[in-house]
Amino acid sequence: MRKLVIGLEIHIQLNTKNKLFCQCPVAFGDTINTNTCPICLGYPGALPHMNQEAVRMGIELGLALKGNIQQHSYFERKNYFYPDLPKGYQITQHSAPLVKNGFLRIQHKKIRIEQIHLEEDTAKLTHEGNFVNLEVDFNRSGIPLLEVVTKPDIESPDEAVRFLTNLKKIVEYLGVSSGKMEEGALRCDVNISLSSTGKHPHYRIEVKNLNSFRSVYKSILFELARQEEFLNQHQKPISETRGFDDKTEETFLLRKKASAYDYRYFPEPDLLAIHISPEEIESIRNQLPELPAQARKRLMEKYGLSIIKANSISASRTLCSFFEQTNALYPDPKKIVNWLLTDFFKNLNKYNLTLLTQKMKPIHFASLLRILDSGSVSANHGKQILEIMMKEGLEPEQIIHSLHLTQENNPDVLDKWIDMALAKYPKEIRVYQSGKNNIIDMFVGEVLEISLGRANPVLVKSRLETRLMKKSTDKGR
Ligand SMILES: [Zn+2]
Incomplete structure (x- = not known):
């Protein structure tokens, strides 16, 4: 028996008023490259300064997920080159995150959380297949992100989606993010491997940048089948980073882990470490919604x-x-x-x-x-x-x-409509009188149609019953 071993890394865009290290507003849907300044454009020498509102939101999420808020944490530079990152490094937390440990329950199971850390978002790239027609939107550059990293406790695509659903609810209740996956406010990387009973898998496939519950679910299903095929042939799947195509519902190779970047993390020299006192943590805990x-x-x-x-x-x-x-x-x-x-x-x-x-x-x-x-x-x-x-x-x-939707309750008006209906179906009146009483609903329907839906059906039914009874006694006389 093989078992799925899944861990999630979720990026949550915070809805702070300003970006993480500058005064530019955090807004969605504005004209591209209008919410920018030298800091979030990555000009050399521009000095970042810390947004306390983002730290507070991080502590709130940490507390909601039962994590240990670290009294001392700091930022580091993660060095790599990409067109959405002009300064050549992303400011993130690596060795000393804001929150360690924690868990989130999905039904009766606890999914453990390894850490939650703060980092800046990169610019947004739009390109088709190549980098020739490239559009870079720096409105997104520097928006604060919280990254939630789980332990590999998730064992099925259902559990992964349930975890994300619960996390999305929590961020919405806290009011720290819209949680809208379709707008990129919540993005998910999934680490998927298969283990034979009891053994820890010696490889890891990462599927990056999933932006809907459906693609999380489908990418896990696809990887399950793909990796099983390797294992059935007694081969170990190669550790790599993959993307997911929403149309074909298949994952595809982005890059091999063997050629993974050495990010050469080092402490960000332009920012002070974050210090939080136990009193501050308690005060935030007491104000949690x-x-x-x-x-x-x-x-x-x-x-x-x-x-x-x-x-x-x-x-x-x-x-x-x-x-x-x-x-x-x-x-x-x-x-x-x-x-x-x-x-x-x-x-x-x-x-x-x-x-x-x-x-x-x-x-x-x-x-x-x-x-x-x-x-x-x-x-x-x-x-x-x-x-x-x-x-x-x-x-x-x-x-x-x-x-003109008022329901008609006036008996005189109702009787006029009932007369019209009865006149239309003399044969059905006899059927009713022969004992087939359920045919009354047909008459009620007819009256409702004649009245264009305005007749009160309860009154119509009781009046019809009286009328039809009366007709049968009339006849019997
Ligand atoms: Zn800015």
């Missing part, structure tokens, strides 16, 4: 939600707070959750919205639920209104008014 596991527990205890529903709602801090804000105005937690986990999510997918881009406010969602309770709008129209609210952010009353 609620984390996903605590939120889930609270949702179960305070609102009586099942573990599955509490899990889904606590998956994001934004969703959790949307739920609680709605509940403060409409105190039926289960009804709110049912809408959120069904139609609300369906609409997010359907219109390619996110929790942040959808436009419905909790106060308007609560009004919609109250309107539905009053029976003045049908459940089907409720769903239609929800869609419009999420897309356009209008109040439910506005939508009901402009689309």
Whole structure:
């Protein structure tokens, strides 16, 4: 039996106000090369200065992952050449990281964390296959990164994705990063090897720069098959660094480990070491916000939600707070959750919205639920209104008014529609009266169609029952 041995290195882009060593803003989507200065452009002689906000975020993540915050840590230069790094070295932490040890639970298993360290991001390169048409965007250069390095405790692609999902939730709850993989705010390198029972593998394949859960999952599956083939032929896979092609879902060779760079690390002479007192660590610990596991527990205890529903709602801090804000105005937690986990999510997918881009406010969602309770709008129209609210952010009353969606409860109006429906199906009336009572739903459907969905179906059904009974007694007379 062979076992997968997987370790992850995750780069998390911090959403500090400024970059790690200069005053340039940290922003996503700005015109390229507009957020730059001599420091993050790597001019010779430009002096970096430390952003304390990034250190604080590192300590927060370290504490959330139960790590040991180091009272003394420092930066080093990692020397190598690449077009995204004009100064020829990256400022990072190597020998003395900010956080050592720690763990993150995935269900009942602990995945140990080796270290968390601070470093600067490089510029962003866009090129197609070669370096002839190269675009370099220095807006990204110098953005603070936290790198989380796990021990090789992960044993399947599912566990890898679960670890990343939980880590992403934690950074979102802490508010230290958007965690958006699609924007490169969370990037993952995966170290994959196969071991025969009990033996530690003597090689390591690293797949670099994965930017979706799917590519993490698929690259592990591909490597599992590729490495098995080597081992089946009694060959040892060669230690190397590989890339992953999203289209073919295959990994490909980037460079051999044997020719790995000697980075010649040495302490960064232009920056002071980081000193953190135990009091500072305690003060940050006391101010940590609620984390996903605590939120889930609270949702179960305070609102009586099942573990599955509490899990889904606590998956994001934004969703959790949307739920609680709605509940403060409409105190039926289960009804709110049912809408959120069904139609609300369906609409997010359907219109390619996110929790942040959808436009419905909790106060308007609560009004919609109250309107539905009053029976003045049908459940089907409720769903239609929800869609419009999420897309356009209008109040439910506005939508009901402009689309004439008020449910009709007036018996005179309902009877007029019922008459029209009955007149259309004389034969079916006799079928009903012969004892096939379930045909009534067909009549209700017809009335709803005639009324363009405005008739209150519950009232229509009860009036139809009376009418059809009356007709049969009329006949019997
Ligand atoms: Zn700068």
